[in-house]
Amino acid sequence: MKALVCVKRVIDYNVKPRVKADGTGVDLANVKMSMNPFDEIAVEEAIRLKEKGVVTEIVAVSVGPQKAQETLRTALAMGADRAILVMTDDEMEPLAVAKIVKAIADEEAPGIIITGKQAIDDDNNQVGQMIAALLGRPQGTFANEITVEGDAIVVKREVDGGLETVKLAAPAIVTTDLRLNEPRYASLPNIMKAKNKPMAQKTPADYGVDTTPRLKTLKVVEPPVRVAGIKVPDVDALVAKLKEMGIPA
Amino acid sequence: MKTLVWVEHDNASVKDATLAVVTAASKLGEVHLLVAGSGCAAVADEAARIEGVGKVHLADDVVYANALAENVAPLVVELMGHHDAFLAPATTTGKNIAPRVAALLDVMQISDILSVEGEKTFTRPIYAGNAIATVESTDAKLVITVRGTAFAKAATSGGAGTVEAVAGKGDSGLSSFVGSELAKSERPELTSAKIIVSGGRALKDAETFKAVIFPLADKLGAGIGASRAAVDAGYVPNDYQVGQTGKIVAPQVYLAVGISGAIQHLAGMKDSKVIIAINKDEDAPIFQVADIGLVGDLFTLVPELTGKL
Ligand SMILES: Cc1cc2nc3c(=O)[nH]c(=O)nc-3n(C[C@H](O)[C@H](O)[C@H](O)COP(=O)(O)OP(=O)(O)OC[C@H]3O[C@@H](n4cnc5c(N)ncnc54)[C@H](O)[C@@H]3O)c2cc1C
Ligand SMILES: Nc1ncnc2c1ncn2[C@@H]1O[C@H](COP(=O)(O)O)[C@@H](O)[C@H]1O
Helix, strand or coil: CEEEEECCEEECCCCCCCECCCCCCECCCCCCEEECHHHHHHHHHHHHHHHCCCCCEEEEEEEECCCHHHHHHHHHHHCCCEEEEEECCCCCCHHHHHHHHHHHHHHHCCCEEEEECCCCCCCCCCHHHHHHHHHCCCEEEEEEEEEEECCEEEEEEEECCEEEEEEEECCEEEEECCCCCCCCCCCHHHHHHHCCCCEEEECHHHHCCCCCCCEEEEEEECCCCCCCCEEECCHHHHHHHHHHCCCCC | CEEEEECCECCCCECCHHHHHHHHHHCCCEEEEEEEECCCHHHHHHHHCCCCEEEEEEEECHHHCCCCHHHHHHHHHHHHHHCCEEEEECCHHHHHHHHHHHHHHCCCCEEEECEECCCCEEEEEECCCCEEEEEEECCCCEEEEECHHHCCCCCCCCCCCEEEECCCCCCCCCEEEEEEEECCCCCCCHHHCCEEEEECHHHCCHHHHHHHHHHHHHHHCCEEEECHHHHHCCCCCHHHEECCCCECCCCCEEEEECCCCCHHHHHHHCCCCEEEEEECCCCCHHHHCCCEEEECCHHHHHHHHHHHC
16 A cells, blocks of 8 residues: 655754744744654654555655755655655645645545654644544544554554554554654665655645635743742752642641 | 533543533533443433533444544534534543544634633644744634643532433444553542652663652652653553643642653643652753752652652
8 A cells, every 4th residue: 555644844852942022933043943753753654564565655745835845855765755745835734734635645545644643833733633534534543553454454542541442444544653663764875865756846726725724823922931949958858848738648 | 602512531430631621611602511422321410510511412322432533523513513612622532533523624623722812712832832822713613622731620510411312423434443451540640630750761660660659659649650751661651651742730749750851741741830850960951940859869869758758
């Protein structure tokens, strides 16, 4: 089966985001950007499924600015076969992204679509589930383990109480959680090879998707800051502090 | 406005996560509930007693036993024909179902709200809680997930809701439930615990985590949490993870042991009332948010603390 993998270019997870002084958003000028960490896990999983002979071709998709090319090149260097950049400088909400991916899936007919569970910039946790809804296909969210058994995709999911397993009829959408795998680093030869892998350039209009935002961002502010408190010299002082709070009860 | 609240339950009783959602919904208008499950009539009766609740829609059908999104979403969509907003807790169940509903209704979901600012205006955290956005929806209907720690819990008594059975929509045939491995624990659940003791990578391995953290938690009657590093290394199961992509907690006291305080971890616990940190590195970022810090080797300090409590 063919695998479609969604990758988003986001602020690097090591960077501490700064809110813009005018309250319109987060300052991304001159900030290190990377592939969303959950999407690295998605790409890695597709590659492992290909190495197992389950997946035949991996198509990486990104919706975003021209620079999202770099993110797609990373996916290609890791092992994806080709890429589709849906170019736009507009803010893309999950619903719009999902509609675009749905349209691509209609053309490409993948057996599995893998997305991250959450983009670490907007923390929405929506796109995978929305793609599944729009395609009328099943979803295995927060995957800890994926096994393909014929036409069935079995997904072990990380849920609040522990783990849960569901069986999905392919084609299906899977969203990755942290323990699914450890993504590989692209080797230098593979980075070179990725330069020659095909990358199609499209726009949302090519898929007939109206990307007008449904949510208006009225303002973005810093959260209330916590100030550092005191340091106590030893355990006895900590026990005394706890006693003041009535602990243990 | 008429709201429809997803009741989180295990077919036997209402889960706490529901109560904060009821509070959020009551700020928007009339509160109706949806209890979808199998053999869950008792849940509906319990839900009807939650303060402020009007109607409880009860969809009692085997296809809803495990809250499969493929089966549940069409049911919610049908009920949304006569409701204006669908609200679910930002639990793994809510996060699984709500976006599927939103896409079917062609609306943009508002994830993880912290407050209700107006009929269609909400605040929500972005960038691991390093920024708070105020957003206004332009959609005709609202689909919302609610951060449990941001709203008070509605009282579990005093309500006089009426239970009304709704017919199931059948099996989608797209997915099936195979099984679950749910941790059984006598300890307080993380998201409702008053005190949490969390351990990080410094705890070395599963045995050491257990030997050092568990006795302290027992003394304090605390729930147990962990950093991602501790979970990834297999010290404790995945459902212990606190953080941006794990559980969001806000207990009275959060005790971080051998946790550095990465922004992804802080995102899950920095709304705790009192934060206490034990770390051997006096420059660890966790101390920048800790009310009380103790610098030193956890392997001597924690057993000493446990002994002296
Ligand atoms: C996409 C993504 C999502 C993430 N989501 C989360 C999340 O939800 N939750 C989360 O926690 N993390 C998350 N992380 C990981 C996060 O970035 C950090 O890597 C992680 O929180 C570090 O865990 P730690 O503090 O236990 O380990 P470390 O950073 O290694 O810190 C260990 C600490 O222990 C101290 N120490 C060592 N030995 C001793 C001793 N003997 N006595 C006392 N102190 C000692 C050290 O000084 C150090 O401060 C995420 C990362 C990514 C990329
Ligand atoms: N602009 C985008 N381009 C490609 N994939 C995306 C985009 N936005 C989100 N995704 C995918 O959807 C997942 C969940 O994102 P979100 O719902 O925005 O938190 C991400 O991990 C990506 O795999």
